[in-house]
Amino acid sequence: MFRIETQHRRIPWRWVIIVGLLTVPGVLASFAASNFTFSLRKFLTNPALINGILSLDVAFNILIATTCLYLSDRIWTKRGRRVPFIIAAWLMMAVCYAIIPFANGPWVLVPLVVMALAFMDVGATFQTLTMEIVPPHQRGRMSAMNQIVLQILIIGFIVVVGGRFDESVHTEAGVMRGETFLYWIAVAALLAGAVLVWFFVREREPAQPRPAETFSLRTLFGSILADRRLWPVYLLAMCQLPFTTPLGPIEQLLITEQWGYSKQDIGTNVLVGGLVNMAILPFIGLIADKVSRVKMVGFSLLAVFVFHIGYYVFIQFVLPDRRPELWHIIAFGWLMSMCGLFANTAFLPLLFDYIPRDSMGTAQAGLSVVRSINRLITMNMMGMWVTWYSALVMPPGRFDYFSAFLLLVILDVVTIALFGWFAWQARRGRFPAYGRMMDEPAKGAEGAA
Amino acid sequence: MKDPVKLAIFPLLSAIFLVAAAAWTWEIVANLRRDGHRPAQIVGMLKAGAGRFDVVRDVEREVVIAGAGGVEWRRRANAREAALPDAEFRAEDNVPADVRWALLFDDAGAVERAAQRLARRWRVTEPLRVTVTETARGYFGLAQKPERFALENLAPADLAETARFNEVVTRLTFLCAQDGTVRDREIVREPDGAAIRPERADFIFAGETWQVEYRPIFRFGEGEAARVELSDIGRIFAPSRAYPLGGRARVVLTPQGEAILLPDLGTGEAPQGALAWFSAKSEAIFSRWAYPLVLAAFGCGFGLLGAVLISLRLWPSRRLE
Numbered sequence: 042m043f044r045i046e047t048q049h050r051r052i053p054w055r056w057v058i059i060v061g062l063l064t065v066p067g068v069l070a071s072f073a074a075s076n077f078t079f080s081l082r083k084f085l086t087n088p089a090l091i092n093g094i095l096s097l098d099v100a101f102n103i104l105i106a107t108t109c110l111y112l113s114d115r116i117w118t119k120r121g122r123r124v125p126f127i128i129a130a131w132l133m134m135a136v137c138y139a140i141i142p143f144a145n146g147p148w149v150l151v152p153l154v155v156m157a158l159a160f161m162d163v164g165a166t167f168q169t170l171t172m173e174i175v176p177p178h179q180r181g182r183m184s185a186m187n188q189i190v191l192q193i194l195i196i197g198f199i200v201v202v203g204g205r206f207d208e209s210v211h212t213e214a215g216v217m218r219g220e221t222f223l224y225w226i227a228v229a230a231l232l233a234g235a236v237l238v239w240f241f242v243r244e245r246e247p248a249q250p251r252p253a254e255t256f257s258l259r260t261l262f263g264s265i266l267a268d269r270r271l272w273p274v275y276l277l278a279m280c281q282l283p284f285t286t287p288l289g290p291i292e293q294l295l296i297t298e299q300w301g302y303s304k305q306d307i308g309t310n311v312l313v314g315g316l317v318n319m320a321i322l323p324f325i326g327l328i329a330d331k332v333s334r335v336k337m338v339g340f341s342l343l344a345v346f347v348f349h350i351g352y353y354v355f356i357q358f359v360l361p362d363r364r365p366e367l368w369h370i371i372a373f374g375w376l377m378s379m380c381g382l383f384a385n386t387a388f389l390p391l392l393f394d395y396i397p398r399d400s401m402g403t404a405q406a407g408l409s410v411v412r413s414i415n416r417l418i419t420m421n422m423m424g425m426w427v428t429w430y431s432a433l434v435m436p437p438g439r440f441d442y443f444s445a446f447l448l449l450v451i452l453d454v455v456t457i458a459l460f461g462w463f464a465w466q467a468r469r470g471r472f473p474a475y476g477r478m479m480d481e482p483a484k485g486a487e488g489a490a
Numbered sequence: 491m492k493d494p495v496k497l498a499i500f501p502l503l504s505a506i507f508l509v510a511a512a513a514w515t516w517e518i519v520a521n522l523r524r525d526g527h528r529p530a531q532i533v534g535m536l537k538a539g540a541g542r543f544d545v546v547r548d549v550e551r552e553v554v555i556a557g558a559g560g561v562e563w564r565r566r567a568n569a570r571e572a573a574l575p576d577a578e579f580r581a582e583d584n585v586p587a588d589v590r591w592a593l594l595f596d597d598a599g600a601v602e603r604a605a606q607r608l609a610r611r612w613r614v615t616e617p618l619r620v621t622v623t624e625t626a627r628g629y630f631g632l633a634q635k636p637e638r639f640a641l642e643n644l645a646p647a648d649l650a651e652t653a654r655f656n657e658v659v660t661r662l663t664f665l666c667a668q669d670g671t672v673r674d675r676e677i678v679r680e681p682d683g684a685a686i687r688p689e690r691a692d693f694i695f696a697g698e699t700w701q702v703e704y705r706p707i708f709r710f711g712e713g714e715a716a717r718v719e720l721s722d723i724g725r726i727f728a729p730s731r732a733y734p735l736g737g738r739a740r741v742v743l744t745p746q747g748e749a750i751l752l753p754d755l756g757t758g759e760a761p762q763g764a765l766a767w768f769s770a771k772s773e774a775i776f777s778r779w780a781y782p783l784v785l786a787a788f789g790c791g792f793g794l795l796g797a798v799l800i801s802l803r804l805w806p807s808r809r810l811e
Contacts, residue, residue, distance in 0.1 A: 043497065043802040053807030055798050062795050083700045197787075200772060201780045208777055209703060209724045217781070226784060233503065233792065240496045241799060301599050303731070305773040309765055361610035362603035367765040 047121075047173035048245045057183050059241070060171050061190060066227075066234030067167060068191055070134055072198055073227035074098075074161065077141075077154050078290035079206055079297075079304070080220065084147040088291055088440055092424030094151060095290050098158045099417040103410055106165035107261060113166045121244025123166040123173070128235050130164030135231040142221040170242070196315045202226065204305030265407040273463065273472040274395045274404055275411045280338070280460040281388055282415055283345045283453050284381040288445050289420045291427060295442035300364045310367065314374050318382075325382050334387040334394070335464055341384030342460055346453040348376050353446045363443070397475040423448060497803060500796030507789030514782040517744045518752070527752060530710035530741040532733050534628065534644045535695070536636070536720060539702030543632040545653075546694060547644045549735060552623045553593045555585070555608070558616035567594040568736070586611070593622060597696030597728065598662055609666035617665045624660045626694040629653040639707060639718045660693050695729055704729040708751055710741045721751040723777055732774035752778060 045056045081091050113122045120128075137157035144150035175183050205219035265271075288295065296302045296310075352373050356363055365373070396404040423445050430444040466472050537544040548568065555563040563585055585593075585608065592604035605620040612618065629636075629646055632653055636646030646653045695704065705724040711717050723730065732753040733739055740752040753774035776783070 043493070043799050043806075049811060051809055051811040053802070053809045055802055055807065058798050059795065062791065065791065201776050201783060204769075204773055204776060205780050207700075207726045207728075208730065209726070210781065211705070211722045211724060222781065222784075226788075229788060233500075236499060237795070240499070301597070301603075303769065303773065305776075306766070306769045308772065309769045313765065362606040364603050366763065367769070368763065371765070 044241050044243045045174055046243045046245055050176055060174055061187050064187055066230040068194060069227045069230040073138060073224050076206060076223060078293045080141060084150060087428055089424035089428040092290055092420050096417050096420040097155055099413045101159050101162040102413045105159055106162035109163050109165055117246060123170040124238055124244055126166040127164050127238055130160045131231045131235040133160040135228045138224045138228045142224050196312050199311045200308040203308045206304050264403055265410060268403060270397055270475060271404050271407055274392055275407055276463055277392055278408050278411045279415055280456050282456050284384050289423055291423055291442050291445050299442045306367060310371050313371050317375055318378055325386055334391040337387035338384050341380045342457050345380045346457060349446060349450050349453055394474045497800055500792045504789050504793035504796055507785050511782040511785035511789060518742050518750055527740040527742045528710055530708045530739045532706045532735055532737045532739060533709045534707035535729055535735050536705045536707060538635060543635050545629040545636060545644055545646060546626050547628040550625045551594050554621045556619040557614055598692040602664060605664040605666045617667045620664045622662045624693050626658045630656050630658060641716055641718055658694060700726050706733040708739055719749045730777055731770050732777055
C-alpha cells in the first residue's frame, strides 16, 4: 500500500520518512512568516502597529486553532476529519504568500498577512494528524529524526535564502525579487504538501467517534478556569514569559535598522548560535536530572534578569557607539538560549507535578490559552513601549528598538516576584502537587507487593 | 486519478525542479569550465526607483575631524580606491581602521557611530566636530532607464540628449562629546542647488525606501574588446556588499555574448572580524547561487518523496499492523 493511513498499531519506517517530509511545508511557511516584519516595515514605521499585527498570530492561536482542533475531533467527512482543515489552510496560505510580495500598500499587505496568520492556525490539525499516523512507540525516533533534519533545514534556509530578501535578479523573462523568491519557496512547499496529503494520506474512521457537542469560547474558558486546582499551574506558566517572548519582531528591526546589520548577518547569527546549541544540548539534559526543578527555574529566571541588565548596561554605557559586534549578539543570544533550555527542561515536569491526572486535557488547553494571552499582551506592550520611549528620547521618525530591553527587565522583575510567591506558597503547602501525589501511592503499592 | 499517475507526480516535479536548477547554472558552469572567467571592475551604479534613474560613476568623500586644537585628521578617498590596498591609508593609528572605513565609505548611521567611537577613544575634552562631505558624480534624474553606457565616461548612450554630467554633494556634520552623544547633526545636499528631501538625510547610496534599487555597472576586457554592462543582480536599500563601487569582480561570457557578473571572493573589504567576513562571503556566493541551490534542494526532496512512494507500491511493507 503506497497511501499512508491513520490508526495503525505499527507502521513502516518509510511512512515515517513521508511524515517527516510532510512537516517541511509548515517549517518553510513559518520561516517565510518570520519575514512578515520586513514586508510590513516597507509600508509601516510604527513598531507598535507592526507588533500588533503580528501578535494577531497569537490571538488566532486561541480563537481559530482551538476551534479547529475541537471541531476536527467531532466531525467526519469523505476525506477524513483533519485533512480538510489542512488542505484548506495550506491552499489559502499558498494564495496569500504568493500575493504578499506584490502588495503595493499597507491596505493590501496587512489583510493578506492577517489571512495568512489565520489560515496557519486552521492548519493546526496537522500535528494531530501526524500523531494519528505514527503510533506512540515510533514517535520518539520520528521526533528525534525530524528535529535534526529541521534544524539543518532552518539554518540552511536562513543562511542561503534569508539574506536574499533585498536582492533581485533581472532576466529576460522578468525580475525575480528576493522577497518574492522567499515567499514562493513556501508556496511551492505548501502546494506540494497539499498534493501529498490529498492523494497519499487517508484517514481511517475511528471506531468510536466523539459525540457532537456545541462549541463556544465561553464554554472553553469556563471549563479552563472552573478548576481551581489548575490556577497555580497557570501562574507557573506565566513565569515562562522571559524564555518564550523576548522581543518578538522588534529584534529583527533592532539588528537591521538600529545596529545596521544585514539580513545575511542575521543568518550568520542563527547559524553560529544554532551550531553551538546543538553541541551543548546533550549536557543540559545531564545537569537537569541532578538539580531540583524549582531551583533550576529560579536560577534561570535570575540568570536571565542579570543577563538582560548586563547586556543593557554593556551596550548603553560601555560600548562607545552603542552597537554590539556580531559576536556580542551571538554570545548574548547563546547565553539567553542556554537559560531558556535550562529552564524549559525543568518547567514542563514542574508544571505536570501540579496537574491532577484527571484534568490533563483541560490543563493543556488552559496552558495554551495562558501562554498565548501572555505572548499577545507582551508583544503589544513591547511595540507600544518602543513607540512611547522613542517619542520621548529620539528625533521624530527614529526609533530606539533597544529600549525594549528596559521593559524586558521590568517584566523579569514581575516574573521573579510571581515565581517567588509561587515557590513560597508551594513550600507552605498551599499549592498541593497533585501530579506527584497520585504517583506516590502506586510506588508504595509496588513496594508493599 | 489512476495510481500510476499519482505516483508520477513527485518524480515529475523533481525532474522539473532539477532541470530548472541545471538550466539556471548550466551556462555559467559550462563557460567557467571552458575558458574560465575574466577580471572585471564595478565602474558605476545604477540607482533606479520611483520613476527616476541615476547613473553614479564616482563617489568621493572628504572627512575632516576637528577638535579643540584645530584640524586633527583629514582624509579624502575615492570609492574606486576602496577595494585596492593602500598602505598609507592603513598605516595611520590615531584613527582605527574600522572608523576610517566607516567615515569614508559607509552610511550616515555608521558614520555617526564611528564618530562616537572616536570621541570616546580620544577622550576629548571639547566636542569633536566630524564633517563628511560626499561628492557623487554621474548622470542624475534620468526619466528613462538607460540600457547602454559609453565605455569611457558611462554616459547613457541611449539617452544622450537628456543626460547631463552632474555632481551631488552631501555634507554631514556631527558634534561628539566624550560621552559619545551626538550633539548636533547637519545635513546638506546640493544636487544642482536643490534641497535634500527631509526623509532622506543620508549619503547617495543609503537612506532610500524599498522602491529604490541599486544595480552595479561593470567593465571588463582590454582595448577594443572592452565592454561596459549593467549587472542582472540588484539590491534595494543599499548596493550589494559583494559588488561595491570600485570593487573587483569576475565575468563569465556565454556563447551568445552575454556577460554574467560573479563576485571576486578575494576582493578587498572593510576591516572586519571572522563573522562579518563569513556574512560578506555568504552574501557574495548566495546572491548568485541561492536560486539554483534551492531549486536543486526542492528537486532532491521531491525525488526522495517520489522514490519512497514508488517503493511502497512496488515492495509493500510487512511491518504494517
